Amino acid sequence: MSQRHLLALFNDFDEAVAAIAELRGANIKGFDIDDLILKSPIEHPEVEKVLGDKPVNVQWFTLIGACMGGLLAFFLVASAQANFFSQIKGGKPIVPLPPDFVLTYEMFILGGVFITILGFLICAGLPAKRSPLYSAKVSEDQIGILVQGDESAVAIFKTIFTKHKALEIQEEAGK
Amino acid sequence: MGKDIREDIAWAQINKDVLKSLESPRRMYWVILFIAIAMIGVAVGCEIYQYTTGMGVANKNNSHVWSLYIATFIFWIGMSHSGTLLSAILHLMHADWRKPIYRFAEAMTTFSLMTAGLFVLVHLGRLWMVYYVMPYPNERWVWPNFQSPLVWDMFAIATYLSSSVLFLYVGMIPDLAICRDNIHAGWRKKLYTVMSLGWEGTDRQWRNFRITYLTIACFLIPLAVSVHSIVASDFAMSNMPGWHVTSFPPYFVAGALYSGCAAIITLFIILRYVFKFEEYMTLPIMKKLVRLTFAIAMVWTYLNLIEFASVWYGHDQTAKDQLIFKATGPYAPYFWAMIFFGSILPLMLAFKRFQTHLPILFVVSILLNVGMWLERWMIISPSFAHGHYPWTWDHDQWPSLVQWGIVFGSFGWFTLLFMVFCKVFPSVSMYEVKEMVYHRSLALKHKPAVKGDY
Structure with a gap:
């Protein structure tokens, strides 16, 4: 099944964290929490609580x-x-x-x-080409959550993002 | 004391204000740029004259082999230290008031080092032989003496310059991405796109960025101290009267931090006005900066007294004579001006009413640096004028206009580099100011209610 990419933009960091926590708990087909990417205008070390500790080498x-x-x-x-x-x-x-x-x-x-x-x-991972699902708002004041999953998971992603007051959801077919 | 920064300032507004500084500064910006270019013109003219005529026109002679060039070289090296103080030391101490002002202080570090490097070349005179100073194995019979502080100097300054440039650049990557996202066409867009390396602000990038920035900050602190200690060793390891003093390295480091802090005050006031940064370069931040400068001024004064005391109570009669010569001889006006500008004038900074009075601070900060420049001159010239052997004494030597012209122009060169940097790159760190605003507003939200709040 083809993979889909979604980028949801949030105004509030707490809502974005709540959305990640819910994504983590939900058993979504073809979705792995380790593939989730959080994009933010400032550093949020507290996000490690929901994303899990990741090594820095x-x-x-x-x-x-x-x-x-x-x-x-x-x-x-x-x-x-x-x-x-x-x-x-x-x-x-x-x-x-x-x-x-x-x-x-x-x-x-x-x-x-x-x-x-x-x-x-x-x-x-620098230098890198910017992902097509990049929003300039992320470098301004919004938090972005980039996820990928099966086509069937798109609706669940959207429901969770909308529930947590996502301002905008961008979607793109995976490579 | 008021707030360092407003907690309710919108993040989009921060981007807007800082990006505006890249496009439309006040007219004063162009005036400063014009003056700087004119000053460089004077220095270039003098250097061409010196280059084509010979070093004799600098009016250096056998006793006075070092003069204003080396004094100014040390001055510029010293000036670079406060960038490290503000960005690295205060970063490790979690002093977040540094955030709106550390970027230009780091830029100041880089450009003052570049200016200092020029003086080594100017002092050499025969520029076409400059490769002789490079310490690599050769068959020229001019073998680098790796035990000499002069060779250490070359390594230390090259290390400091390259590390400072990298520190400045790495810290700027998230801001360059903001510039890339907001500037829509032209060479600037291309420049920011290349320099931001495709930064997207992902959790992976931030995680590695945080550790990298912290690690380089940890390296830069001992590096900065070692650089000026090594410069001090150029003097302290020799046998010249007045130089062979144990306290020279800390004395030099304190002097470096002092002149750097004073320069940051001057540039703070200029940038605040020229780029309309009143929201970010606030008076409470200035107050903290002034208090820091005052504290360092007192440390410098103490170390100065220690230096005089070591000579006075020591057993080197020539060094003692030389100290008396400095205070009473032809250099006396400059010596006492150094004491006044370096130790007496900063006492003003202890008074609250002056700590946020920008016009007074502007003048005082410049005078403090005049004092610090005189300090370097007073270390060099009086020692050469009144050395160990009476037949080498030359009390009447005075630097030629060529030397003064080149020294004068170096300030234009520094100003030009600095002002061009501030116009091309964000001189206020946008992401760090956002962090500051974010953490302060969080702290305010979680502040427990106190009696009377109901």
């Missing part, structure tokens, strides 16, 4: 980026110092650890920042 990128940045800097600087014997050291260590720590520290941060951004783009 950006921190792993941060850890890897920071460690790699620090290690890379230290080994680059140390190998440059250790390979250039004509630089007069006057009996001082060829690879002096305390001053090298400064550059290691700077590159630890730089690596962490760069790879965090990369992780953000990967984890958030």
